Amino acid sequence: MKAVRFHEYGDPGVLSYEDVEQPVPGAGEVRIRVAATSFNSVDGNIRGGFMRGPIPVVLPHTPGLDVAGTVDALGEGVDGIEVGEEVVGFLPMDGTGAAAEYVLAPADVLAPAPKSVPLPDAAALPVVGLTAWQALFDHGELQAGQRVLINGAGGAVGGYAVQLAKGAGAHVIATASPRSSEAVESAGADEVIDHTVTGVTEAVTEPVDVVLNLAPIDPAELAALAGLVRKGGVVVNTTVWMPAPTDEERGVRGIDLYVRSDAEQLSRLVALIDSGELRVDVAQRVPLAELPAVHAQAAAGTLAGKVVVLPPTA
Numbered sequence: 001m002k003a004v005r006f007h008e009y010g011d012p013g014v015l016s017y018e019d020v021e022q023p024v025p026g027a028g029e030v031r032i033r034v035a036a037t038s039f040n041s042v043d044g045n046i047r048g049g050f051m052r053g054p055i056p057v058v059l060p061h062t063p064g065l066d067v068a069g070t071v072d073a074l075g076e077g078v079d080g081i082e083v084g085e086e087v088v089g090f091l092p093m094d095g096t097g098a099a100a101e102y103v104l105a106p107a108d109v110l111a112p113a114p115k116s117v118p119l120p121d122a123a124a125l126p127v128v129g130l131t132a133w134q135a136l137f138d139h140g141e142l143q144a145g146q147r148v149l150i151n152g153a154g155g156a157v158g159g160y161a162v163q164l165a166k167g168a169g170a171h172v173i174a175t176a177s178p179r180s181s182e183a184v185e186s187a188g189a190d191e192v193i194d195h196t197v198t199g200v201t202e203a204v205t206e207p208v209d210v211v212l213n214l215a216p217i218d219p220a221e222l223a224a225l226a227g228l229v230r231k232g233g234v235v236v237n238t239t240v241w242m243p244a245p246t247d248e249e250r251g252v253r254g255i256d257l258y259v260r261s262d263a264e265q266l267s268r269l270v271a272l273i274d275s276g277e278l279r280v281d282v283a284q285r286v287p288l289a290e291l292p293a294v295h296a297q298a299a300a301g302t303l304a305g306k307v308v309v310l311p312p313t314a
Contacts, residue, residue: 002312003100004291005060009049012295023104025075030107033072036120036308037064037098039294040127055093064097068113068123078107086113090126090261099291101311111266114273121282124306129269131259132160135236139255140210144169147208152215154180156306161212162187163278175200204228211235226252282308
């Protein structure tokens, strides 16, 4: 089968489109015929060798944490999943990824795929959707009627976060560039701040209950966001190379989010998609052989929107 792998850490040039053996599922695993994977920024960090401590992958390594596809074979002891079932999942970060024609997955990380979107597009959901869900509800404990500031709402996580927060009955304030402000508005934001012309701390004039920071901003800017939060509120930060700010005097908590795979939460997101309450946005669909070019665009800062990656069809 075809797969994209890297045999050493480095820039996007280390990625190679090559032939590898088709994997055989072990106990508790299923084999998936991949309809698509997607690109996430952490893929580039793993490839570059920046995550060797927290995510120790074995080389050569196939990237691709998201998977959407069809169950092709079952390992020993797998119950509740059948061959032919369409599934989505967030694969183990230190395991072999889905940038291939087939991939193995622990059965317990998989959820039924949404029926209302094309199966390949469902690969745009798991990692970023779960990041948004866990940030808002597991850590932010967002409730109806609260005010949430989503800083950096123009990316893939932000798109889901705005929709989920609005669906939960929150008042949503979002920062975005002019390029993405229309999409953020259509996702349901009540207020959109153009961060290229207005400082966030100046634009937000009333306290918020939750700040969700998705942007790689200056540490001083991140620290200032805590000042926008009401007493007892929370700052949830996904840019984990700098710690979330806290304000102990006012009881403002700072939480650094490390997203985790959760099949139950993923099933809830799928249900929201199929009920029409959550939209999946895909900016590009590219062949697997072009994944190195996607990594290169991301490294150059020119990649916009969520990209799903399609293996060759038989």
